[in-house]
Amino acid sequence: MQSIRDVAKRAGVSISTVSRILNNSANVSDEKIAAVKEALNYYHYEPNQFGRGLVKQKSNMIGVYFPFSSHSIFETSYNLELLKGIEQTLPHYNYNMVIISESEIYESQEESGPRFLESAGQRKIDGLILTGLINKQASELALKRLIDQQYPVIYIGKKLHQRGMNIYAQFENYTINMMHELYNKGHRCVLLYYMHLHQTYIEKISVQLKTELPELKIIPSAFKNIAKSREMIASQIKKYVRDGSCTAVCSPSIELLQLIMGICVELRLSIPDDISILSVEHKKGDGALMYPPISAFYVPAIDMGREAACLVLNMINHENNEIISEEFVTEYIERESIKRLI
Incomplete structure (x- = not known):
């Protein structure tokens, strides 16, 4: 298969000139354009998808x-x-x-x-x-x-x-709804996990909930990487749930939920008798595959x-x-x- 180098050699121009003609990115004489086109036809040369797109100013x-x-x-x-x-x-x-x-x-x-x-x-x-x-x-x-x-x-x-x-x-809306759902079932202290990218939103949510649910205590905790956060999460669940007054944990994803449930098993915490869990699922039905089946807010990512x-x-x-x-x-x-x- 001939390359752009072969095209340039047959047309008697530089590789950069061929590239400029394919990209339609610079003024080139009609003679050189004709020579390059002849060489392209001679070799039946087709640029890759990006190249074809650049000729058309479209990459698809x-x-x-x-x-x-x-x-x-x-x-x-x-x-x-x-x-x-x-x-x-x-x-x-x-x-x-x-x-x-x-x-x-x-x-x-x-x-x-x-x-x-x-x-x-x-x-x-x-x-x-x-x-x-x-x-x-x-x-x-x-x-x-x-x-x-x-x-x-x-x-x-x-x-x-x-x-x-x-x-x-509706991240703010469903996070607030999660807190209301737990509050309505009698929970007054909740450990809320969230991704660090949502820090600004969580701050606004906390202010709103202080007005709407003044009796509810929320312990927010940010994480970047699930695997690297394991030790921190285990320590928090032990402190705030097993040895503290938190009765519920909120997970922003099924992936973090799996880690939380594993930690609960290690700490001999029963779900939901010792700890209630509310999660977010992005693939509908993921929470139903857990044991016990996990209540969740479904976000239709697809x-x-x-x-x-x-x-x-x-x-x-x-x-x-x-x-x-x-x-x-x-x-x-x-x-x-x-x-x-x-």
Whole structure:
């Protein structure tokens, strides 16, 4: 199979000239363009998918951006369900997705800029779905820059910029509803786990709950990595539940829930007799597979993925989007993991 080097040699030009012609990125004489086209036809040379897209100013690729995490993006049901929804939608429009993951270095170096900005600027992708942001100030500025340029971008999370498009899973609402659910069953001290990215939201939630449920004591605890947080979580459950007054624990994901349940077994805590557990599930029915079956708020991540893909494709095709911001309603599924105290 001939390469771009062979094309350049037959056309009597440099490799960079062939690249510029393929990318349509610089002025090149008609003679050189004709010579390159003849060489391309002679060798039946086809650029890779990115190359073909650059000639057309289209890659038929959608970028899906994940902020840095110390665990694999494929280890959480939220990410997997989100990707499943996107993957089910794109092929119907002759599109594929490329995953853009952030590096650990970026979290402390604002000047480097998020990776999604580079992919969009180099036209490697036709549109972008952001699943979250780290290094908030720099990332939000990068997102605003794309919005100002009318680049097709959808943010999954609470709306950050007035003109941006987003879909949202009502994190604050269902977290508050979790506390109300436990409170109504008589629980007055709850250990609440959350991802560190949600710190700002948790602070606002705590203020609201102090007004709505003044008798409820909430012990919030942030984590970054589930596996590395095991010792901390075991110590907290021992202190606040086994040896303290906490009667319930809230988990933000099935993955953390599995760790919590294992710790409860080690500490000989029975669910729900000694400790009630309320979780969040992103794949419907995951909580029912536990023993005992875990009560949970279902966040429809797969539907969010489908909707995000549809919205960004509409933007690419210059179709009017009536939806600027869409909130997905969560569903509470009561099972057997919460003990009624009153």
